[in-house]
Amino acid sequence: MSRRRALAACAALCLSASSAYGCSGDADLAPLEDAAAADDGATPNPSNTADANADADADASASADANANADANANADASADAGPLDPTYVHYDINHVLSTGQSNCVANKGDNAQIVLSTAQPYDNVMFDVGVMTAAQCNGDGCRQYQTPATFSPLVEGDKFFAYGVETMSSGLANLVAMQSRDVYLAGRPAGTNSHDVLVSLHGRSGNVYRCLRKGGCPEWWPVAQFNYIWPFDEAMRQVADAMALAAASGKSYVVRAATTIHGESNHYYKEGNVYTYDFPLRGTDGTPNKIASYRDALLEWQADLDAGVKAITGQAIDVPLFYSQISGWNDRAYSRIPQDQLQAHVDAPGKAVLVGPAYMIPFAADCLHFTWEGQRRLGEYFAKAYARVVLAGKAWEPLRPREISLAGNVVTVTYHVPSPPLVLDTARVTDPGHHGFELVDDSGATPAITSVALAGPDAVAITLSAAPAPGAAKRLRYAMRQVTGTCPGPTQGARGNLRDSDDTPSRHGYDLHNWGVQFDLPIP
Known part of the structure; x- marks a missing residue:
């Protein structure tokens, strides 16, 4: 079946707030169950998936609940000050952040009143000359062109993934990191090493579920011969290779510091016919059947594949953690299991899957689906706080x-x-x-x-x-x-x-x- 039909619920939500409001009258608060039968990469069959109303209080995440006494996974006191620079910190001229996710990652106008905010670069943060997004010829499902960058340019907003310029969270993240690095962590260091200059590049796709964003993409939905889409993960690896080459050509040192994602809504909304399926289990990207049993597993696989892919290209020893926010933006049902899965991944993989925090304090646009652009910039600053603590201070980030x-x-x-x-x-x-x-x-x-x-x-x-x-x-x-x-x-x-x-x-x-x-x-x- 087509991707657009498979995500009929989400597509309907994107048309108008009123259509979003009418999707479901379900007030059942029981968590969604995992799919009842195997899915080794094929499109789920509604006959072998659990209805959204099913009770799943014995959910898979209960194996390592976040309320465990003493919480052995919290390897640093979350109440400690950010403190000085990590003594093991190594300076690089260009610190790359790979960003992925769906429409709140690539940004969506949400209403016609919004204007791009970050039109000047106050520090030395950069993007590719083609913009923060390297993909082009995009529609609601995928993109058919990779724009090869020729150089770096000052990081600003206004890229056109859609038909209009957008404000992503990229500038909010990079510019607050730069401010904190200069004012706090790197103040007093010799010239040339007293700043932390960030390159941000996006490889997200509007409306994509995890299986399409991960390594290998989702050819079972969009056969390459028919659609010729560039898989987002492949795009990320091309961004790394191109950034590394451009840095070398300009005599600059380079490292990938982190990946970020704003994602989860599409997996919440995933619908086959009239049944919400949750889209799991999935075959692992390593070929293991049913390895990815939940969105928690997806986050851990995502981080591991990004980390391994980056290291294979750059040869770096520095790990690549995945920073992400919780979804707080569903409005078709009373309950979603995705936020708990996102918390569980943080608890189970400290330092690798890093939960920045929730997003319910961030304002939404008139479409009731996407953050305002002030909200995008503010959310970027939340990501910056977590990034600075992990990358600059060398400490664990713990949300509240x-x-x-x-x-x-x-x-x-x-x-x-x-x-x-x-x-x-x-x-x-x-x-x-x-x-x-x-x-x-x-x-x-x-x-x-x-x-x-x-x-x-x-x-x-x-x-x-x-x-x-x-x-x-x-x-x-x-x-x-x-x-x-x-x-x-x-x-x-x-x-x-x-x-x-x-x-x-x-x-x-x-x-x-x-x-x-x-x-x-x-x-x-």
Whole structure:
């Protein structure tokens, strides 16, 4: 079947906000189940996939929940200052960031009122002379041309993946990294080594699910002989080879520092006929049948393939972590399992899969699908904070996430990794969706109501219930996971919560850059 038909739900959403609102009246809060039968790369068959309404509380991510006591995966105190430069840091003249994802990666206007913001380069960050995007002749599915760059140019926005110039998060990321490197990490170093100049290049595709963005692409959907699309992963490797050659020709040292992705909505929306399928399991890119059982597995495979592909070209020893944000932008159903998968990947692969944070505090455009361009630039600065801590400070990045969940009588306590204590319940920047975004679900048939949510110190939240949960009931705590169908995502209507830290990192544009609580769906012991 065609890619466009396979993603009928997402395509319909892209037409108008009103069509997005009418996609589903499903209010079932149970997570989506993994596909019930094997999919070794062929297009899923609706007869062997689970309906979106199926109960999957025993989801695959439960094997390593983020609330494990002591959390052995957190290899650095998230509350520590960013601190000085990593003593093992090695200077390179050009530090490449490979960006991928779907329409919120390549940017989408969302409404006609927006104008490109970043039209001048304040530092020495660069892009290819063909723009931040090397692909051309693109439609809603893929791109048929790779534009070979001839040189580097100052990084600015306005590239035309679509028929109009866009503002991606590239400048927000690179310019805040440059500011922090000069003002904090590299201040006082000799000339020529006192800046961290970033090259950003994009290889995303609007509307693509993971299987099409990963190594090997999705020829089962788009046969090369018929469509002649350039696979996004192949494009990324060409970008690396071209950047390395251009750097060498200009006498500059070069390294790939990181990859980023803004992605997940298409895997949430993936639809076969009238059934939401989740598009997993998939054959691994190494050929192992059913290796990729969830979006969590997809993120780990994505990072591993990007890392290996880069090293095969550059010969570098430096690892290439994958930085990503959670999706907070679905509006057809009340629940999505993608945000929990994104959290689980971070917990399971520390330093490789790096969750920057949620996106519900970022404003959405009038189409209720895409970030505003102010939102793009602000999200880029969130990526910059995480990048600077990992690449410049040499420390682990921890978003504001649970490290332990406990139950005593009728009180659930969540203890958090807090990048910058203390915690704050903020209803000014993000409106209260009810109980500050927390929700208890169980299978007792008489789930106790939440009566209060309060801070319990600089790193904990206490959630008081109307009664103790029934003995033996399977209990789960959710945060920022309930979407009211037919409303816009974002800080006033979407799946959201009010918990943030007190991070006062300066923004280049006056944005507040507090770290907001990640979305989660975790069992209560």
